[in-house]
Amino acid sequence: MEAFEILLQANFWAAAIRIATPLIFGVIGALICERAGVLNLGIEGIFVAGAMAGWLAVYLGAGLWTGVAIAALVGALFGLLHGLFTVILGLSQHVTGIGITLFATSAAYFGYRVAFPSVTEPPRIMAFQPLDLAALKLIPVIGPALAQQTALTWLAFACVALAALILYRTPLGLAIRAVGDNPASVDAQGLSVAGLRMGALAAGSALMALGGAFLTMSAFNAFFFGMINGRGWVCIALTVFASWRPEKALIGALLFGAFDAYQVRLQTLAGGIVPSQVFLMMPYILSIVALVLVARRADYPRALMKPYIKGER
């Protein structure tokens, strides 16, 4: 019975949303890139770079929002680097993406080591604080859970709405969806395939970096090695789970966050009987199961991973 009571605790939902926030940023970012036809496997590294850049900027005295902007900028630059190889030069998106991940991760760790040669305790910053919106607390369970979130979580929610709005309600979104399906259609209408894809990569990668920045600037308040821990890869899977739709991406990220928060609480309940590793595996196993169920019918953007070379059929 106790296992079900967890679902009624505001603290559980607060944790679920907190865990989901970086995933929301990441999955919306990946979704924008893939809608334009580019698989961005640099996501894991861009998370690390964003986490490091935002945190370091604040540590060195910048304002919190300036730190967020710097993280986004760093992400966008890595996105453009990815685009240089995959869009302009038409190289393999897989290989480039893995390369970007290795490069961005190493660069961030290296920068950290150079800046802090000998620390045992990761230096902390004054991070984003919960907004504590009083009005929300009137709603049972979910209200107090939302009230505990920081501004970055609300920014993530806003990004979902904004992405949906742009994709489905603006000429730009139309062009992004078209370029990921049949770039020739965009070319034939006089729009720039490369321009659209580079733009989508920059914007999507900026969002991925915000996912990383959330971790150092709102969750852990510090940067340390191994902190991203596969969150980027989870976003790639969630994108398929979401069928490339922002609203489903939000649901997917929240579900994953809920699973993860749930397993932590279940561990304390069932501690000692079942090894804790089993619980740690749970969200990943569930996401694989969900992926298998959904992805079999997934409608991939038809031009995903296909470089566009003018004049070729």
Next chain:
Amino acid sequence: MSGIGEAVLRLEGVGKRFGALVANDAIDLSLHRGEVVALLGENGAGKTTLMNILFGHYVADEGRVMLADAAGAWSELPRGSPQAALAAGIGMVHQHFTLAENLTGLENIILGTQAWYSLRLSRREARKRIAALMRRTGLQADLDLPVDRLGVGERQRLEILKALYRKARILVLDEPTAVLTPQEAEGLFAAVRTLAREGLAVLFISHKLGEVLALTDRLVVLRSGRKVADRPTAGADRALIAQLMVGREVDVARPARAEPGRPVLVLDKVGAGQGRGRLSAIDLTIRAGEIVGIAGVSGNGQATLAELVAGLAQPIEGRMDLLGSGAPANPFEAIARGVGRLSEDRHRDGMVAEMSVAENLIMEQRWSKGVQRFGLIRRDAARDAAKVAIAAFDIRCPGAEAPLRLLSGGNIQKLLLARALAGAPRLILANQPTRGLDVGATVEVHARLRRAALEGAGVLLISEDFDELFALSHRIAVMHGGALTPAVAAQSLDVQTIGLAMAGQPGAVFEAAA
């Protein structure tokens, strides 16, 4: 209003080279309001290149494209800019549609017509304009379903609406009826006539002579990159057009032939495949020592015929006998029975570019005693076999170990021919054997095929090249729309007769043979 108005487009001395190949040579062409002009030519005659220049995808080496604006003032179209071509009112309906299939018809039409930074998509306004266009032209299409749920005819109507929505004054239709049913094609022609009456200039590219005669006002024929005819359609007939397209007198020297032996391939009312490449009830017999040519515009079922012989497709009706047994179940069995193959697209189906000359050569005999022992490939034996083939077939390459991609097209084809002939095949499938080859390699390949026939192999030659068909074939059959005419002795055929049969009008010669 009817009749032909003032000129709207002039191509002046347009030329384009790709390396040594002259794709377009000083082509002049004009288009007038209300006029439907046919652009004709064999594959490789330069039609596509010319259209790509017009649409800004290629930059011409010489000459210019001049456009008249609504007031009649002429100016040069900026080179290499599809945006400029669109803005100037040139609309193009490509043979391969340029629609995003995840978007609706409406979304495809308005794609790129509104400022990208605009914060809203005005669908209602667009829908009104498109509805008016549809009423005026009779081109109906569903605007609210994603395009991947529409049929080809509807997709094509969307493409035309897309061009008209952008206020096209010149409409280029590239092989528009290739994918349409006859009824859909009729609807398209009615719409084209309406549009021309309203003052649109239409450039119509087609292989189908009947359509050209029925629909167009003027004919422009390209051959080997040059304009060879520009005349009114009135007064022309199929025979004349076929001759204009083919041009030269074809060399009629007949190859020597061995006495035909026993049949190596018999097709009796065989049907196979599906969709566009479907074969229906075809009859064909090839005897040992005989070369039978299959003429036809590609895409009329030749690919399925080749697949049947190679073991890649199975007959769904009728009886097939290949070298003493039924249809081969797979390519492995076809090869084992004695089929040698030259595939239509050698780069895609015939070879592995990154593997060496020797490896590609032994690909089809890798299980035979000669090149393997205990399941391991004997590299020395493979290399020796390659050296023999390189010498015998005069294959120019850096060596037996060089990756195949380093070789020229002609030398690759010689290697593939060496491979096909290595097992002394009794039936050779030669599918477009000299496509893309230079003159020297073509002569070489032809000589090899003739010699193989003299030595007793039957040859199934599939080709779009009249010269090749007449140079090699003892008998020729024509494929059109998945049906095959009887094979007729090559001496009693000429280019015009074959051209007509390719357009679906087999003459008395073929009927007499049936």
